[in-house]
Amino acid sequence: MSETTPLPAVGIETVGMTKVFGSLRALEDVSVKVRPGSFHALLGENGAGKSTLVKCIMGFYQPTRGSLIVDGSEQVVRNPRDAMRLKLGMVYQHFTLVPSLTAAENLVISRPDCPNVIDWANEIAGIGAFFDKMPFKVPLRVPVSSLSAGEKQKLEILKQLYLDRRFLILDEPTSVLTPDEADEILGMLKGMTAAGELTILMITHKFREVNAYCDEVSVLRRGRFVGGGHVAETSTQSMAHMMIGDTKLRERSARLKAGDDKTVLELAALYAVDDEGLPAIESIDLKVHAGEIVGIAGVSGNGQSELVEVLSGQRELEDGRIFIRGQPFEPTRQHMDRFKVFGLPEEPxxxxxAPRLSVAENMALRSFDKPPISKNGWWLSPGPMRDIARDLIERYRVKTPSPDTPIENLSGGNVQRAVLARELSGEVEVLIVANPCFGLDFASVAEIRSQIIEQRNAGAAVLLVSEDLDEILELADRVAVMSEGRITYVSPIGDTNRATIGHAMAGGH
Amino acid sequence: MTVTSQTSGEATSGPGAILGFLDRIRVASEYLVIPLIALVATAVLFSLFLLVLGKSPVDFFDLLWRGGFGTAFSWQNTLVRASPLILTALCVAIPAQLGLVIIGGEGALVLGGFIAAIVALPFIGWAPFWLTMPVMVVGAVVAGALWIGAVGALRHYRGINETISSLLMYYIAVAIMNFFVEGPFKDLSNPNKPSTAYIGDGNRVGKIGDTEVHWGLVAGIVLAIALWILMNRTTFGFAARITGGNVRAAKAQGLAVGRLMVIACMIAGASAGLAGYFEVAAIQGKANASLAAGYGFTGILVAFLARQNAIAIVPVAILLGGIAAAGGLIQRRMGLPDATVNVLTGLMFVVLLVSETLYGRIPLFKQRGS
Incomplete structure (x- = not known):
């Protein structure tokens, strides 16, 4: 039907698409068909080849072999401009709008035929007429910097439609949105695809979104197409199985009853400023008990990263106190050792x-000034340092050519595993975790989460800051929501649900 | 699993150990080959420059060799120039381990030399060498340490760029010395060139054996080795390298980043201050404008060419000392201006900075399995 009905939506098909980088086969013989007017999900772990595939479609890469069919005819996309001509567009994970310009200005300057002298009255009238046909709108005359994340994402999509792109690739479009915003935007896009206005290929990790909004799904693993079909006929389990293959996952630790229930970590009226000197966290009060994971949810940029920086000593605490077991705590090396405070930060x-130092040296960051690496506190023995590293590499299954390899040469999952080995191999009293699974593959995620649960079961007080609500729902015993630098909502995980948390994240009290 | 067998094989079995060792040499040789490529490229570019001037590159490099390394005399001249270069290069290399780019070592040298000359004043004429020398050394070292230490403190506590502030403080150091040398400490017996009083023959640092080379060379080499050990075999050095490798990670480990930066800068300044002491006690015999001879700036080049490695600084300083030593000969024989060797060292610096981009790009030096 697609070839005959004159719908605006554009369909594409890749045929045997292969892309080789040196010795790496990033994409091998991938054939995916995206029907016009469909909402198609592209699933896969990190490194499965999703972004290589869409970059080949968009003309950022030239496929080594294989071809691209757009609306039934074979096309060669040599560069993004060719893709534009074929009405193919892409919305990136991170915003590409100019923050200081208004929505209208952003739309007009993005046009390839943008005139040298702009008749603004005329342009804005044109945009108004265009908006009238769209299911969602954004304020046109305020700077983009004052729009919410959801409005920015809408504007990114509107920009593509304004430029008359009728095949849109969305790269994890909801990662910066609250659940409500995500539902709103995906729901509207679903309506547009159903009406044949638009075709969408969405890269995502969230099965919930696939099940709720997508018609079809394609799954990639290690550069190959491993399965797909109609979402309605494919179970979440089978999608997950296709993504991770037969890899054995570490068994998730059972959740034990919390330990002695005493307050371990107490934050009292914390106040800190951001890099511009504006208040980033205001009056944060929170208690974390032994054997408890408190998850801090929130839309990114509401002070969570500043809170983690304050707790880990990367940012000055302007006011307020931190207590551990009732004693004042400052993030110095002595206090971290005495109170057994450890951390798993995001983007390790x-x-x-220290990326250029070796794996062994990085694993010694906590222990280099203590026996056995340093017996007297100032002389360093490389022998014990390498022995400890060898042991940790084996126990935590860190894949590295040798302990002397610079840690920057390791993959993301192995860097995080090396950090995990360093931080969690001893006795842990307080654990500060921030987006620990950001950008990691499925197997690593499961392993890291089970390690966090193990620490909780062993009696550690865990503060988990995460932008992934599913992660918090899975791991936390209590959830706290941060909004505009304050904690606006706290609840045991059993007494709340996704909608309530989402409402709090969006600023409702 | 192949990974673990590979690492254990490297540690235990004989042939594996040798292969692993050779492999490490192959990987490490990148740090030798790329600077050599940079030096060859500099020579080619400089030859073009000479050809444009109508001079023979062959004559030039022949004279460079003879003037710097060809004879016992030229070697001595070279080593005399190398010793302050070692010390001023250390002033760049130690803060560089923490990610600080300090280019004002010349200021610490000038101030160190000046302070050494004036703290010697009360001792001139009566005190033995072994009383005056420690006072002068301590004066020079403390002056240099405080001078560059202030740069580190400004950087950490007030966020002031250390590169700019160290350069500006060099001008202040020269101004301070000139003020006192032309004013309160001016030696009236020497009206032609304003200087401090001569420190006296008894307070001069002697030569090594029959050579013209003074003990500053030995001090420089010993300090280079000591600082290499400090940076690579002590917890202080390790903490400093973490800070240089990633200051955010260092802070998250609770390391006192500010203190580390200030201490590293003080060590750096002390080293350059010591160079000032030797310039006064071994070469000039007094403090005057000649102290600002550019050793501090050439030291930046030495440190970068040595990739901020304290021990590699020694041979590189000798190489650049040789180029400087040959300057006079080249000027006389080829009728080239005095600044010609400066063009050569400047060109070398630019090519060297460009060559930084080659690291990690040559497949021959790639680590296997990464």
Missing amino acids: LKNAT
């Missing part, structure tokens, strides 16, 4: 390692 290569 950026926050927890």
Whole structure:
């Protein structure tokens, strides 16, 4: 039907698409068909080849072999401009709008035929007429920087439609949105695809979104197409199985009854400013008990990262106190050792390692000034350092050519595993975790989550800051929501649900 | 699983150990080959420059060799110039381990030399060498340490760029010395060139054996080795390298980043201050404008060429000392201006910075399995 009905939606098909980088086969013989007017999900772990595939479609890469069929005819997309001509568009994970310009200005300057002298009255009238046909709108005359994340994401999509792109690739479009915003946007897009206005290929990790909004799904694993079909006929379990293959996952630790229930970590009226000197966290009060995971949810940019930085000593605490077991705590090396405070930060290569130092050296970051690496506190023995590293590499299954390899040469999952080995191999009293699974593959995620649960079961007080609500729902005993630098909602996980938390994340009290 | 067998095989079995060792040499040789490529490229570019001037590159490099390394005399001249270069290069290399780019070592040298000359004043004429020398050394070292230490403190506590502030403080150091040398401490017996009083023959640092080379060279080499050990075999050095590798990670480990930066800068300044002491006690015999001879700036080049490695600084300083030593000969024989060797060292610096981009790009040096 697609070839005959004159619907605006554009369909594409990749045929035997292969992309080789040096010795790496990033994509091998991938044939995916996306019907016009369908909402198609592209699933796969990190490194499965999803982004390579869409970059080949968009002309950022030239496929080594294989071809692209757009609306029934074979096309060669040499660069993104060719893709534009074929009405193919892409919305990136991170915003590409100019923050200081208004929505209208962003739309007009994005046009390839943008005139040198712009007749604004005329342009805005044109955009108004265009908006009238759209299911959602954004304020046109305020700077983009003052729009919410959801409005920005809508504007990104509107921009593609304004440029008359009728095949849209969305790269994890909901990662910066509250659940309510995500539902709103995906629901509207679903309506547009059903009406034949638009075709969508959405890269995602969230099965919930696939099940709720997508018609069809394609799954990639290690650069190959491993399955797919109609979402209605495919169970979540089988999608997950296709994504991870036969890899044995570490068994998830059973959740034991919490330990002695005493307050371990107490945050009292914390106040800190951001890099511009504006208040980032205001009056944070929170208690974490032994054997408990408290999850802090929130839309990114509401002070969570500043809170983690304060607790880990990367940011000055302007006011307020931190107590551990009733004693004042400052994030110095002595206090961290005395109170057994450990941390798993997000993006470990950026926050927890010195990338050019070796794996062994990075694993010694906590222990280099203590026996056996340093017997007297100032002389360093490389022998014990390498022995400890060898032991940790084996126990935590860190894949590295040798302990002397610079840690930046390891994959993301192995860097996180190395940091995990360093931080969790001893006795842990307080654990500060921030987006620990950000950008990691399925197997690593399961392993890291079970390690966090194990620490909780062993009696550690765990503060888990995460932008992934599913992660918090899975791991936390209590959830706290951060909004505009304050904790606006706290509840035991059993007494709340996704909608309530989402409402609190969006700023409702 | 192949991974574990590979690492254990490397540690235990004989042939595996040798292969592993050779492999490590192959990987490590990147740090030798790329600077050599940079030096060859510099020579080619400089030859083009000479050809444009109508001079023979062959003559030039022949004279460079003879003037710097060809004879016992030129070797001595080279080593005399190398010793302050080792010390001023250390002033760059130690803060560089923490990610700080300090280019004002010349200021610490000038101030160190000046302070050494004036703290010697009360001792001139009566005190033995072994009383005056420690006072002068301590004066020079403390002056240099405080000078560059202040740069580190400004950087950490006030967020002031250390590169700019160290450079500006060099001008202040020269101004301070000139003020006192032309004013309160001016030696009236020497009206032509304003200087402090001569420190006296008894307070001069002697030569090594029959050579013209003074003990500053030995001090420089010993300090280079000591600082290499400090940076690579002590917890202080390890903490400093973590800070240089990723300051956010260092903070998250509770390391006192500010203190580490200030201490590293103080060590750096002390080293350059010591160079100032030797320039006064071994070469000039007094403090005057000649102290600002550019050793501090050439030291930046030495440190970068040595990739901020304290021990590699020694041979590189000798190489650049040789180029400087040959300057006079080249000027006389080829009728080239005095600044010609400066063009060569400047060109070398630029090519070297460009060559930084080659690291990790040559497949021959790639680590297997990564």
